[in-house]
Each structure stands twice: as C-alpha cells, then as structure tokens.
Amino acid sequence: MKKSGSSTTIVKKFSALVVDDDLVIQRIHKMYLNRFGFETQVVGNGKEAVDLYRSGAFFHLVLMDMEMPVMDGPKATRELRGMGVNSMIVGVTSQDGDSEKQAFMGAGLDDCYMKPLTADTITSLLQQLNMKYR
C-alpha cells in the first residue's frame, strides 16, 4: 500500500465500535472517529458489544468504557478475548487511579486512556492500526 502525504493519511477504511453508556461520550467519540475516516457503530454496554461479535461482526478498533450497566468493560473485554477476538481494544475510563487502569488492562486491553479521547489519541490509534493491518 502506498502512503501519501502525512503519516495519518488513511489508506484503508477502518471500522470502530464505541462501547459506552454515556450519550455525550458516545456522540463525541463517534464524531472524532468519523472525522478520522472510521466507519463507526455505537452500543450502550459490554453485552451488546459481545453480542455483535457473536453475530459475526468485526471491528478494527473497539473503544471500551470501563463502567457500564448489564456488562462492564473488563468483563466484556475478557469475553471478547476468550472468543479469540484480536481487534484493537482500547479502554476508556474516567477513573484517575492506577490500580483501576491496571485491572482493566489485565482484562486484555491493548491500551487505556482517560475519557474523553482527544484528536491526538485518535491519531496515534490510527497510526497503530495502519501498522497492524499493513
């Protein structure tokens, strides 16, 4: 694949799944992802994310909130990894504490960030995806 211009030029259409019960965060993250060329879907809790994958869906990137009703981020992440899902799963948390972040990472995340994500973070994730799916 050829890259043209800056390193953030998208050479592939990536798909993303926003998993968050907060409507404001859903809207913000979807806007950011669409701005960076992702095809984005949104669900409100971890169970909906797992059900999507079980039905055969695939997403290059999953933004997984930590605290959600029905099924939280760590449980959903463990389930997805247990199913053999190798999507990039990035945790998104409002918790400041290192221990919460460590526990969430231990569930199988590729990385974890404070919410809401910024343009710089999405750029970095996009670069990682370009490398992963080269």
Added chain:
Amino acid sequence: MLHENICEKGFLDEQFVQLEELQDDDPNFVEEIATLFYRDSSRLISNIEQALEKSPLDFSKLDNYMHQLKGSTTSIGARRVKNECTQFTDYCNAGNGEGCKRTFQQLKKEHSTLKKKLEAYFQLARQIGPVETACRPK
C-alpha cells in the same frame, strides 16, 4: 465579549475547545453535545437532590451519582461544575453530609449559570453564523 467571558472566567476549559474544533463537519455538533449534557446532568442532579433528603445519607449512592456527573462535566469541559463535583466527592469520602449539601447548592448554581451562558452563546452563534469559536485563541 461573550466568547471571552465564557472561557476566560473558567466556565469552560480546553475540552470545549476540542469539541468546537470538531464543529466544522457538523455546525450543530457542540449545541447537540450541550443539550445531551444538560439532559443527562439534570437527571443526575435530581437524583442527588432526592438522595440528599434521605436520612441517613447513603454516601455510596451519592458517590456513584457524582461520579457519573463528573464524567459528563469532563466531557463538555464544564470546569467550574467539575470542580464542585470533585469537592462533593471529597466530602462524600469523608462522610461529611453537611459539606456535601453545601457543595451541592454551589454545584447547582454553577450548573445553572453555565446553562444560561451556553444558551446565550448558541443563540448568538445562530444569529451571526460561523465565527471564531468561544475559546480558541487568535
């Protein structure tokens, strides 16, 4: 004047700037986010108000509601409201019911003040069309 007032007086922080920078793709984006924020935060404030009327206070429930509210305020960049959330959480963790109630009154004031300022800002934005945004420096 309104633009300077809303940011330089600390009502909104860098997060609001980030949201405005996304606005190019969708001129109603920031207003939509603000509407969602007020719907969500008003519900949480109402829940907290009811919880503060109970005796004894359920600090765990209060902390939970405040955690959700703090998340929302961070998303939109509502700095002053967020600061009150942090203060409330500190009082909650200390089991200080009076402190919680006092801080909550202040929080409601800040929440209401910001709402008026945002409403005025969006009304102005609608009237005069796309201009430099509220907080972005020249």
